[in-house]
Amino acid sequence: MLRAVMIHPSPNSGRWTATGGVRAISFHHDAPLQLSNGKRLSPLTVAYETYGQLNADRSNAILICHALTGDQFVASPNPITGRPAWWPRIVGPGRPIDTNRFFVICSNILGGCMGTTGPSSPNPQGDGAYGLQFPMITVADMVRAQAMLVEAFGVETLFCVIGGSIGGMQALQWAAAYPKRVFSCVPIAAAARHSAQNIAFYEVGRQAIMADPDWRGGAYDAAGVRPSKGLAVARMAAHVTYLSEVALRQKFDRNLQARERLSFGFDADFQVESYLRHQGQSFVDRFDANSYLYITRAVDYFDLAVDFGGVLAQAFLHSPTRFCSFGFSSDWHYPPEENRAIVRALIAAGADASYVEIDTNKGHDAFLLEEPQFEAALTGFIDAAAAARGLALGSGANAA
Amino acid sequence: MLRAVMIHPSPNSGRWTATGGVRAISFHHDAPLQLSNGKRLSPLTVAYETYGQLNADRSNAILICHALTGDQFVASPNPITGRPAWWPRIVGPGRPIDTNRFFVICSNILGGCMGTTGPSSPNPQGDGAYGLQFPMITVADMVRAQAMLVEAFGVETLFCVIGGSIGGMQALQWAAAYPKRVFSCVPIAAAARHSAQNIAFYEVGRQAIMADPDWRGGAYDAAGVRPSKGLAVARMAAHVTYLSEVALRQKFDRNLQARERLSFGFDADFQVESYLRHQGQSFVDRFDANSYLYITRAVDYFDLAVDFGGVLAQAFLHSPTRFCSFGFSSDWHYPPEENRAIVRALIAAGADASYVEIDTNKGHDAFLLEEPQFEAALTGFIDAAAAARGLALGSGANAA
Numbered sequence: 001m002l003r004a005v006m007i008h009p010s011p012n013s014g015r016w017t018a019t020g021g022v023r024a025i026s027f028h029h030d031a032p033l034q035l036s037n038g039k040r041l042s043p044l045t046v047a048y049e050t051y052g053q054l055n056a057d058r059s060n061a062i063l064i065c066h067a068l069t070g071d072q073f074v075a076s077p078n079p080i081t082g083r084p085a086w087w088p089r090i091v092g093p094g095r096p097i098d099t100n101r102f103f104v105i106c107s108n109i110l111g112g113c114m115g116t117t118g119p120s121s122p123n124p125q126g127d128g129a130y131g132l133q134f135p136m137i138t139v140a141d142m143v144r145a146q147a148m149l150v151e152a153f154g155v156e157t158l159f160c161v162i163g164g165s166i167g168g169m170q171a172l173q174w175a176a177a178y179p180k181r182v183f184s185c186v187p188i189a190a191a192a193r194h195s196a197q198n199i200a201f202y203e204v205g206r207q208a209i210m211a212d213p214d215w216r217g218g219a220y221d222a223a224g225v226r227p228s229k230g231l232a233v234a235r236m237a238a239h240v241t242y243l244s245e246v247a248l249r250q251k252f253d254r255n256l257q258a259r260e261r262l263s264f265g266f267d268a269d270f271q272v273e274s275y276l277r278h279q280g281q282s283f284v285d286r287f288d289a290n291s292y293l294y295i296t297r298a299v300d301y302f303d304l305a306v307d308f309g310g311v312l313a314q315a316f317l318h319s320p321t322r323f324c325s326f327g328f329s330s331d332w333h334y335p336p337e338e339n340r341a342i343v344r345a346l347i348a349a350g351a352d353a354s355y356v357e358i359d360t361n362k363g364h365d366a367f368l369l370e371e372p373q374f375e376a377a378l379t380g381f382i383d384a385a386a387a388a389r390g391l392a393l394g395s396g397a398n399a400a
Numbered sequence: 401m402l403r404a405v406m407i408h409p410s411p412n413s414g415r416w417t418a419t420g421g422v423r424a425i426s427f428h429h430d431a432p433l434q435l436s437n438g439k440r441l442s443p444l445t446v447a448y449e450t451y452g453q454l455n456a457d458r459s460n461a462i463l464i465c466h467a468l469t470g471d472q473f474v475a476s477p478n479p480i481t482g483r484p485a486w487w488p489r490i491v492g493p494g495r496p497i498d499t500n501r502f503f504v505i506c507s508n509i510l511g512g513c514m515g516t517t518g519p520s521s522p523n524p525q526g527d528g529a530y531g532l533q534f535p536m537i538t539v540a541d542m543v544r545a546q547a548m549l550v551e552a553f554g555v556e557t558l559f560c561v562i563g564g565s566i567g568g569m570q571a572l573q574w575a576a577a578y579p580k581r582v583f584s585c586v587p588i589a590a591a592a593r594h595s596a597q598n599i600a601f602y603e604v605g606r607q608a609i610m611a612d613p614d615w616r617g618g619a620y621d622a623a624g625v626r627p628s629k630g631l632a633v634a635r636m637a638a639h640v641t642y643l644s645e646v647a648l649r650q651k652f653d654r655n656l657q658a659r660e661r662l663s664f665g666f667d668a669d670f671q672v673e674s675y676l677r678h679q680g681q682s683f684v685d686r687f688d689a690n691s692y693l694y695i696t697r698a699v700d701y702f703d704l705a706v707d708f709g710g711v712l713a714q715a716f717l718h719s720p721t722r723f724c725s726f727g728f729s730s731d732w733h734y735p736p737e738e739n740r741a742i743v744r745a746l747i748a749a750g751a752d753a754s755y756v757e758i759d760t761n762k763g764h765d766a767f768l769l770e771e772p773q774f775e776a777a778l779t780g781f782i783d784a785a786a787a788a789r790g791l792a793l794g795s796g797a798n799a800a
Contacts, residue, residue, distance in 0.1 A: 207680070221706055248596040
């Protein structure tokens with residue numbers, strides 16, 4: 001059933017196009033993706049990476065949902081950008097998500113730019129890329145596309161769906177949409193609804209992109225240009241929200257960058273400026289501006305309770321899934337309170353739910369960084385869930 | 401000594417140019433402004449507004465320092481932009497700063513765009529506006545320019561210097577630079593140093609402006625264009641930091657703007673988006689992009705302790721000034737902790753210092769909004785200081 005093909009991202013989308021391919025599966029007209037806005041998307045390509053081996057009864061699959069600007073290369077270098085694995089502390093042999101034991105699937109999200117169909121994909125109804133002709137998508141749509149991939153692997157029930165940030169939103173959506181197909185669920189540094197403040201910051205980023213004349217109303221691919229300056233500003237604005245004030249103070253404070261005194265000019269006098277400029281510049285080399293618009297919009301739209309009469313607990317009523325939610329004390333993008341609200345809803349729904357709040361200065365990005373307590377608690381939850389699932393230690397395909 | 405002249409802001413700086421003039425005083429080559437970067441600025445024009453009457457012994461003058469995007473029209477409509485007074489609850493007859501009693505001076509800050517010399521002023525060494533030929537300025541430079549204005553009024557000692565946000569930084573700078581000329585000082589929602597997070601947000605704004613091709617390396621005046629899109633994005637990014645998360649949630653939450661359901665598009669579906677877009681758009685009609693660059697940079701550079709061996713208390717040692725500092729609980733731009741740090745330094749210096757922290761959901765902008773406790777505490781401090789200064793109730797010129 002699984003037709004893995006090597007594909008190249010859209011030819012006009014950036015410097016990564018010439019440097020490699022990615023594994024992907026394509027669904028054609030016989031299997032369109034039903035979108036939340038009522039439309040159907042076809043063809044659909046889902047680019048993915050896997051690690052470890054699926055066991056004989058297909059019970060050891062873990063789906064990892066990546067965050068806004070992540071990709072499918074959760075535990076191996078991205079062959080296109082050359083960037084290292086983005087979650088090496090969590091996924092790999094002997095790691096909390098042990099690839100000697102579990103079959104790990106990670107796919108590029110719908111609307112993304114690392115091989116999965118998105119606004120930079122060819123528009124079957126026109127010449128060149130979709131651009132703004134791409135349909136508006138939602139987190140639920142992202143999850144439906146992932147579900148098609150998981151089905152293609154012949155996996156009926158995922159042992160675990162896990163993700164941080166908007167990956168955590170996807171994990172919650174999975175548990176709400178397909179409760180019987182999710183044995184355990186780990187939303188990390190997430191929220192069940194995107195707040196007004198977060199909509200505001202995303203809107204700043206979108207306006208920065210759209211203000212760039214090279215955006216060309218989204219048709220920059222056809223014009224052979226890219227709205228790099230606008231996209232860099234969008235990334236800078238978002239990036240500030242991923243770090244805590246304390247982390248910025250501890251890491252940079254008001255330290256000067258490669259100089260002993262103020263320049264009395266607009267150079268990057270301060271380390272924090274230099275760091276942010278670098279974040280913006282390096283981002284435009286690996287990300288597509290229209291993807292940024294579509295994915296942020298999808299996240300703005302995320303409010304899981306809306307489909308359940310406005311009561312979040314209803315999304316999880318009678319859920320057989322085991323949940324473990326993680327919050328980070330200094331995260332102000334999706335603060336602990338948002339994560340606690342998830343757990344309160346789960347408990348109100350009678351679900352099996354744990355909550356771990358990690359005391360850290362590292363802000364929202366803490367889940368990507370070295371946090372031994374987080375790793376230990378995650379390992380504990382995964383191991384306990386694996387035991388409940390009958391996945392004894394060493395039950396992976398390698399040991400089978 | 402005071403030569404008040406009516407001047408018009410730079411002819412190419414925007415729509416306000418044709419609609420009015422402002423009161424201003426000009427200092428020529430015999431009185432250059434000494435800048436922190438070692439250069440001298442001449443000519444210097446300081447645009448100002450006054451309210452009330454200076455009393456016979458010139459002891460009732462209050463200098464109000466405005467915030468980043470404020471102006472001198474603290475208690476009367478701005479005749480150029482048509483915007484109402486920006487602090488009507490605080491300044492006026494019978495208000496905490498009672499213009500029946502005090503002589504209120506408010507000047508447009510150095511680098512500004514409402515009549516005081518700034519990057520949109522004519523460059524005496526060239527054709528047209530300064531643009532990036534304008535020298536880099538500091539908060540200390542802003543205060544030196546204000547001191548020249550105050551001297552021109554024949555006022556030796558100000559009864560009070562007061563300001564919110566970067567107006568509070570100016571007030572602190574006044575007290576540190578001219579302790580004997582400041583009888584009382586009220587820094588509000590301020591900080592003695594601009595944090596890494598705040599530098600980061602300002603840098604996002606500057607990069608947004610500089611990314612706009614109509615910025616033209618700062619020479620947009622000569623080209624007859626304006627970097628309006630970049631400036632709007634800068635304003636939007638900053639504006640989010642002036643509001644608390646709670647305020648955004650209470651005011652907008654995820655409410656839709658003039659629609660019943662999501663548009664599945666990039667229109668402003670959410671009220672918070674519509675509000676932010678409006679903030680950005682209306683800002684470009686009243687503010688100059690280069691002024692935004694220079695003023696934000698001056699604030700980035702503000703770290704009062706640096707000139708005093710890195711010890712903030714040294715800035716206020718033996719200060720005869722009475723201080724009252726205000727912090728607002730939900731302000732995350734200059735959080736209460738920053739305001740408490742000011743007061744701790746004042747107390748360590750043996751200064752006469754009070755601190756009032758207002759419990760509010762309104763965020764940084766709370767000092768501009770209705771906050772009865774703030775108004776009551778400010779009134780109490782002003783009245784007590786006036787009594788100590790020998791300014792009995794009704795001692796203003798009107799009653800003399």
